Amino acid sequence: xxxxxxxxxxxxxxxxxxxxxALRDVxxxxxxxxxxxxxxxxxxxxxxxxxxxxNLIAKxxxxxxxxxxxxxxxxxxxxxRALRRIRGxxxxxxxxxxxxxxxxxxxxxxxxxxxxxxxxxxGRREARAIALRKLEQVHIPSPEARLDQYPxxxxxxxRQRVIIAIALLLDPDIIIAxxxxxxxxxxxxxxxxxxxxxxxxxxxxxLILITHDLGVVSQVTQRMLVxxxxxxxxxxxxxxxxxxxxxxxxxxxxxxxxxxxxxGSRLNQIPGSMPSLDNLPSGCAFHPRCGFASxxxxxxxxxxxxxxxxxxxxxxxxxxxxxxxxxxxxxxxxAEETTR
Amino acid sequence: xxxxxxxxAVLAPWLAPMNPYDLAQIDIMASELPPFWIDGSxxxxxxxxxAQGRDLLSTILYxxxxxxxxxxxAVALQALLGVVFGLMAGYLGGRIDAFLxxxxxxxxxxxxxxxxxxxxxxxxxxFGGATFSAYAVPLLVLIIGLAEWPQYARTxxxxxxxxxxxxxxxxxxTMGLPSQRIMFRHILPNTLSPIFVISTVQxxxxxxxxxxxxxxxxxxxxxxxxxxxxxxxxxxxxxxGSWWITLIPGAVLVVLVLVINLLGDWLRxxxxxxxxxx
Amino acid sequence: MTATATLARPAAAAADTSRPLLEIRxxxxxxxxxxxxxxxxxxxxxxxxxxxxxxxxINGVDLEIQRGEALCVVGESxxxxxxxxxxxxxxxxxxxxxxxYDGQRIDNLSTQALMPYRRRMxxxxxxxxxxxxxRMTIQQTLEEPIRLHHPDWDRQQVRDKVDEVMASVxxxxxxxxxxxxxxxxxxRQRIAIARALAVDPEFIVADEPISALDVSIQAQVLNLxxxxxxxxxxTYLFITHDLAVVEHFGTRVAVMYLGRVCxxxxxxxxxxxxxxxxxxxxxxAIPRLEDDRPQHIRLxxxxxxxxxxxxxxxxHARCPHANARCRQEVPELIARDDGSRVACHGVExxxxx
Numbered sequence: 001x002x003x004x005x006x007x008x009x010x011x012x013x014x015x016x017x018x019x020x021x022a023l024r025d026v027x028x029x030x031x032x033x034x035x036x037x038x039x040x041x042x043x044x045x046x047x048x049x050x051x052x053x054x055n056l057i058a059k060x061x062x063x064x065x066x067x068x069x070x071x072x073x074x075x076x077x078x079x080x081r082a083l084r085r086i087r088g089x090x091x092x093x094x095x096x097x098x099x100x101x102x103x104x105x106x107x108x109x110x111x112x113x114x115x116x117x118x119x120x121x122x123g124r125r126e127a128r129a130i131a132l133r134k135l136e137q138v139h140i141p142s143p144e145a146r147l148d149q150y151p152x153x154x155x156x157x158x159r160q161r162v163i164i165a166i167a168l169l170l171d172p173d174i175i176i177a178x179x180x181x182x183x184x185x186x187x188x189x190x191x192x193x194x195x196x197x198x199x200x201x202x203x204x205x206x207l208i209l210i211t212h213d214l215g216v217v218s219q220v221t222q223r224m225l226v227x228x229x230x231x232x233x234x235x236x237x238x239x240x241x242x243x244x245x246x247x248x249x250x251x252x253x254x255x256x257x258x259x260x261x262x263x264g265s266r267l268n269q270i271p272g273s274m275p276s277l278d279n280l281p282s283g284c285a286f287h288p289r290c291g292f293a294s295x296x297x298x299x300x301x302x303x304x305x306x307x308x309x310x311x312x313x314x315x316x317x318x319x320x321x322x323x324x325x326x327x328x329x330x331x332x333x334x335a336e337e338t339t340r
Numbered sequence: 341x342x343x344x345x346x347x348x349a350v351l352a353p354w355l356a357p358m359n360p361y362d363l364a365q366i367d368i369m370a371s372e373l374p375p376f377w378i379d380g381s382x383x384x385x386x387x388x389x390x391a392q393g394r395d396l397l398s399t400i401l402y403x404x405x406x407x408x409x410x411x412x413x414a415v416a417l418q419a420l421l422g423v424v425f426g427l428m429a430g431y432l433g434g435r436i437d438a439f440l441x442x443x444x445x446x447x448x449x450x451x452x453x454x455x456x457x458x459x460x461x462x463x464x465x466x467f468g469g470a471t472f473s474a475y476a477v478p479l480l481v482l483i484i485g486l487a488e489w490p491q492y493a494r495t496x497x498x499x500x501x502x503x504x505x506x507x508x509x510x511x512x513x514t515m516g517l518p519s520q521r522i523m524f525r526h527i528l529p530n531t532l533s534p535i536f537v538i539s540t541v542q543x544x545x546x547x548x549x550x551x552x553x554x555x556x557x558x559x560x561x562x563x564x565x566x567x568x569x570x571x572x573x574x575x576x577x578x579x580x581g582s583w584w585i586t587l588i589p590g591a592v593l594v595v596l597v598l599v600i601n602l603l604g605d606w607l608r609x610x611x612x613x614x615x616x617x618x
Numbered sequence: 619m620t621a622t623a624t625l626a627r628p629a630a631a632a633a634d635t636s637r638p639l640l641e642i643r644x645x646x647x648x649x650x651x652x653x654x655x656x657x658x659x660x661x662x663x664x665x666x667x668x669x670x671x672x673x674x675x676i677n678g679v680d681l682e683i684q685r686g687e688a689l690c691v692v693g694e695s696x697x698x699x700x701x702x703x704x705x706x707x708x709x710x711x712x713x714x715x716x717x718x719y720d721g722q723r724i725d726n727l728s729t730q731a732l733m734p735y736r737r738r739m740x741x742x743x744x745x746x747x748x749x750x751x752x753r754m755t756i757q758q759t760l761e762e763p764i765r766l767h768h769p770d771w772d773r774q775q776v777r778d779k780v781d782e783v784m785a786s787v788x789x790x791x792x793x794x795x796x797x798x799x800x801x802x803x804x805x806r807q808r809i810a811i812a813r814a815l816a817v818d819p820e821f822i823v824a825d826e827p828i829s830a831l832d833v834s835i836q837a838q839v840l841n842l843x844x845x846x847x848x849x850x851x852x853t854y855l856f857i858t859h860d861l862a863v864v865e866h867f868g869t870r871v872a873v874m875y876l877g878r879v880c881x882x883x884x885x886x887x888x889x890x891x892x893x894x895x896x897x898x899x900x901x902x903a904i905p906r907l908e909d910d911r912p913q914h915i916r917l918x919x920x921x922x923x924x925x926x927x928x929x930x931x932x933x934h935a936r937c938p939h940a941n942a943r944c945r946q947e948v949p950e951l952i953a954r955d956d957g958s959r960v961a962c963h964g965v966e967x968x969x970x971x
Binding site for chain 1: 802834914
């Protein structure tokens, strides 16, 4: 059994004009020490997925269905009190903007000690010692001095390190990182990514990394989910998806990257833009932008418009696409005939 | 409600049973008559009469008109000065900003009433009571208008500073648009909603200021009473039992100000800038 | 206005193609942090002293851009790349140095005299959500620059021009009546590009034009900018922090660090053989899709604040190759055989390969 098992998660936002389905039928698992990436563009629902794990979605959002099993416990429907024991303690979060997470009027040490004392019955001195050890773990130079500094005295990279140290305070089993490096420069980003990798390895912590950057996912994670318009459309081992994406959207996303094209040539763009969640196309949400919604011979694949595609296995990956399903079927039949 | 008030004020000459300005209609014998629900009233004067025998209902209607004219006139003047100065201070910055804002500080450190009293008294002393009476309305507009422009200038300046940092202003500058055009065509429309909201508050303030000035004898002359001067003229008679001369216009003033403030709240909701977020 | 506009055209026609279109010499820009005069007064040792603190956003930048080039300026936040763009466009006044456009010094011109240049150079901004006036329709937004620079055109000519640019950036004609906030980020950026192209400029300064957009939309906008470059023979000054975009879009790259240019080179040369230690570190830090990434170069320490500039080479505190000379002497950009110019004592001395 996996450490975290999410099954058929449905999240909705109750708006005046009706419910908007922000997340539909999302399922994934995470093992101890595993690093999972969730990739998608803005509006794909990747942050909603992360927030709903700890039931942190703000009103009017709510979890409409599905189950979130963490270490044998069902988190969906758990009381706020019980959830709070897990939040921060066993699953902690890192956000995009370090300035939003740190309280500007409290010193770094104060914030860390407070967090420790809220979850554990320990004295101030002991808490300070733990805080110091955690700052050392994230390779902050002169950690002793940093404890008494305030967030604004630190640079962006240092702040993000402090955030990670706070996330590690209670030795969590899982860290959820929501775009942890988007606000940082590339050289700092690379250092933070190295740090996250090192910590996951050393302490056997599971990582859910939410990002829009395929490069970052490719560097850090072992498995990944690609999301589009509130659904997972492709999942599997990161290397396999990056090297050979199956879903037309994942392919489009990869091909749109400047590093995939010869310098100076036109980029392969995906036409149009992500539909808004309250006005999704029928069938596969990607079909209006998809080049494979009609077959190579020109005939239209009607099911793309009418039916939501189910997952099919392609290698070690799961892909939700009618075109891929059709191609796999065609391959299988001749293969079965030859074995006979 | 506000519309009813404005309509009443505008249509006062037609609605009112009598013309309080017309001396021929005033019957001094009918002075201090109580309103209709008290014994001894005269059915011709539904709300009673004041000390000079003017029909109180008519006088209030006319008075409300004067009050509203002064209120809106003063606010129009304040807004004009305040918006222009605020835009200049916010957009041009530097010394102009420093100068205008210090000027505003100085202006704000005098209370409106004090300025008005001094100016009013001076004008009255120099040109005499008759001239003062003749030009009372424009003079009050000018006094109250000049005294309160910093309110606008500050609000406008603050929103100009916020808007100035946005890229569409830079875009307009790189196009080579002249400053005036950027200020009035690009920045001003985006600062309008706070201007509308403070306008309503300021109209109420101006009416109260005018009433207070009139009450102190520096406002409208009694021959052309506003709500404030009505209250004042009635005040002398409150001891002698003719309370209505003061209290009825007083109540009208309170309701008028309340209505304008409610209008401001409503405007604030309607003009909520969130509606413009995409 | 008409007179100046017509004056400018023969000048442009007779332009000397060998001369750089834009030349920046010794550009410096500092911002005062100290507020107004009263706030600058401080007590020091019993005396009242006037003290001013400055942020040195750019200190001594030399760049030139040839006609038809796409010069990309890369660097991390706070390196002054956006300040360069804004100074070139006249949104900021340089503290020192000169900017020459087509042989004419433009940084000291009056607003009037600058007008013909305003038409020839246009800017595209980073944030598509803030760069359109929320109270103007798209039609009004696009008509404004045309009316300003062609006051003699009649209503129909202006409309035709707007229709033409809208079509060229892929905007449907019926968008004109709508307001900016009704559109998505990518669509707004198209509108902003249309606004810049409306007056037929020859030079475009683009300040991080795709950083705020999603990956699939980035490709669309980048394609649009490249198409425009080809069709209209545009010259670009392109500011970005994304090296992948630079490799794809730029013909030449300038790498900036703490307000100074540390390396300028043709794109292919820079990506094949980065010389400056900072460029090398920057390049090794890009998250690549490939599996076999070489270990990235770790930089020691933090970017110093531009308030107290380090002596000597601005990069010396974090540079693995720094020696005594680097700490004292400011390196100049020195031209190399492969067409690049590098400001590094180590490269000059041959210590760094």
